[in-house]
Amino acid sequence: MFADLYQQIILEHYRHPQNVGVVDGSLQVRNEHPSCGDKVLLSVCVDGDTVREVRFLGEGCSISQASLSMMTEAVKGLSVDEVRGLYEKFREMLHGHEPDEDALGDMVSLQGVSRFPARVPCATLGWETLFRALALESHEDNPGQPCE
Amino acid sequence: MKAVADSLWKQVREDFPILAREVHGRPLVYLDNAATSLTPRPVLAAMNHYYEHANANVHRGLHTLSAEASEAFEQARDKVQRFIGARGRESVVFTRGATSALNLAARAWARPRLARGDVILVSELEHHANLVSWHIITKETGAKLRFIPLADDGTWRIDLLPELLQGPVKMVSVAHVSNVLGGINPVKEVIAQAHAVGAKVMIDAAQSVGHMPMDFQALDADFLAFSGHKMCGPTGIGVLCGKAELLDDMEPVEGGGDMIVHVGWEESTWNLLPYKFEAGTPPIAEAIGLGAACEFLGGIGLDRVRAHTQELTELAARTLDGMDGVHVYGPLVGRLGPVAFAVDGVHPHDVATLLDGEGIAVxxxxHCAQPLHTKLGASATARASFYITNQPEDVDRLVAGLQVVQEVFGVR
Structure with a gap:
């Protein structure tokens, strides 16, 4: 009945997540959804205004983990503003708007999540964490490490 | 005999209007009873009757409606008292639910009586309500928690009890039935041994009252906490039952209307039990609903309720554990209500979403038992929980639903 939520591409990312790991010397942010226990450790390298490297260690449902995997692929090389713009498009899709397929790529497969309000936070866990990391990054007390 | 039983449970199901609904085009199979049970017509009718005929505050007014409301409210207390075998009505304190009942006893009985180094014994399978309430107290008093460990099958290591009860153990507070593993815990044994060393015992009976016969006096616990909404009653009402001499010796936690005899400028005197602990306007309709739930379950018979629920729970546990790629946590027998399980290769949230698509609520x-899940080595589990509204066909639907889950994730 709900099988269409679980597009093959989501299951692919769930079984074989991309960019798994921790980048040495990077900025690291932990996040957890207390109600469901989904966890992530995101490590981010920003060079000037550009996201150079993002890796993650995660534990959770297929939606949260696939979304993390897709996000790490999508944001590498983008400027912080471009990351914001992309997330805006992703969020709009999760709230029922027609997706910008060109911009979102693989992430379009998560469109079905919009029908499951309780699962939207799963899809945004990685992004939430990324923005937390970027906020730290721009903070004077937490100067970002240059990328290796 | 089986035909008689089948017709009884069919009749019981007819009292639950919600069972007629469909979810995503499939007849609802409700397997989330351990979170909250469904509500039968007599309970809804009792609450409606209050609002439609006697909608007034209790214990205050001199007018007819208030008198009728007070009578219905106090009759509900009597029904609860009889239902759990409490000695007197003064032992039955209405609370917001099991959580506030546990917190009330922790705060009003334990906190003033605990000193640094004293021990509160709980078990490794406790719900957060019987854990975090103690974290607040240990932080304030310097007392510490000790845990009854679990054996591999999820039952208590009751053999370790004599050792665990050594030293300054002042309070033992444990679950009667685990809300995850479903095992019926040997609380009688714990109560006897705890009393022998002078400790008081509180039983978290959220998953047992209304699911099996309860006799507070025979059990000889000092406190018993439970919720209305897990036993066919409404949300927002629960009970702390306590031995009257202990309740009498406790100071109130909340002050306000109804809990006083006389109020002066500088001080007041407390009302008698149980009102001392019921400050403010109580959940009147909810208490009346809980009383109706006691009558409803009493009408079926608690032995029957237990037999039916346990049979279905154990059937489900056995059947799921026998499926390829599915594992059940906890004991396969002696189990009442909850069946927590894992499906290899599929996260529990995905299991629940896909089952919802099949009309099955898990x-x-x-499940508010994070430390237990650490012990189980799982950050989350899926849980199907059974009660009187379920039937053997529900287990078949669950199995078929899990096969869909396995197909979608390609793990079959």
Missing amino acids: RAGH
Whole structure:
């Protein structure tokens, strides 16, 4: 009945997540959804205004983990503003708007999540964490490490 | 005999209007009873009757409606008292639910009586309500928690009890039935041994009252906490039952209307039990609903309720554990209500979402028992929980639903 939520591409990312790991010397942010226990450790390298490297260690449902995997692929090389713009498009899709397929790529497969309000936070866990990391990054007390 | 039983449960199901609904085009199979049970017509009718005929505050007014409301409210207390075998009505304190009942006893009985180094014994399978309430107290008093460990099958290591009860153990507070593993815990044994060393015992009976016969006096616990909404009653009402001499010796936690005899400028005197602990306007309709739930379950017979629920629970546990790629946590026998399980290669949230698509309501997560899940080595589990509204066909639907889950994730 709900099988269409679980597009093959989501299951692919769930079984074989991309960019798994921790980048040495990077900025690291932990996040957890207390109600469901989904966890992530995101490590981010920003060079000037550009996201150079993002890796993650995660534990959770297929939606949260696939979304993390897709996000790490999508944001590498983008400027912080471009990351914001992309997330805006992703969020709009999760709230029922027609997706910008060109911009979102693989992430379009998560469109079905919009029908499951309780699962939207799963899809945004990685992004939430990324923005937390970027906020730290721009903070004077937490100067970002240059990328290796 | 089986035909008689089948017709009884068919009749019981007819009292639950919600069972007629469909979810995503499939007849609802409700397997989230451990979170909250469904509500039968007599309970809804009792609450409606209050609002439609006697909608007034209790214990205050001199007018007819208030008198009728007070009478219905106090009759509900009597029904609860009889239902759980409490000695007197003064032992039955209405609370917001099991959580506030546990917190009330922790705060009003334990906190003033605990000193640094004293021990509160709980078990490794406790719900957060019987854990975090103690974290607040240990932080304030310097007392510490000790845990009854679990054996591999999820039952208590009751053999370790004599050792665990050594030293300054002042309070033992444990679950009667685990909300995850479903095992019926040997609380009688714990109560006897705890009393022998002078400790008081509180039983978290959220998953047992209304699911099996309860006799508070025979059990000889000092406190018993439970919720209305897990036993066919409404949300927002629960009970702390306590031995009257202990309740009498406790100071109130909340002050306000109804809990006083006389109020002066500088001080007041407390009302008698149980009102001392019921400050403010109580959940009147909810208490009346809980009383009706006691009558409803009493009408079926608690032995029958237990037999039916346990049979279905154990059937489900056995059947799921026998499926390829499915594992059940906890004991396969001696189990009442909850069946927590894992499906290899599929996260519990995905299991729950896909089952919902099949019209089957289960819960996924840590079920307010995070430390237990750490012990189980799982950050989350899926949980199907059974009660009187369920039938053997529900287990078949669950199995078929899990096969869909396995197909979608390609793990079959």
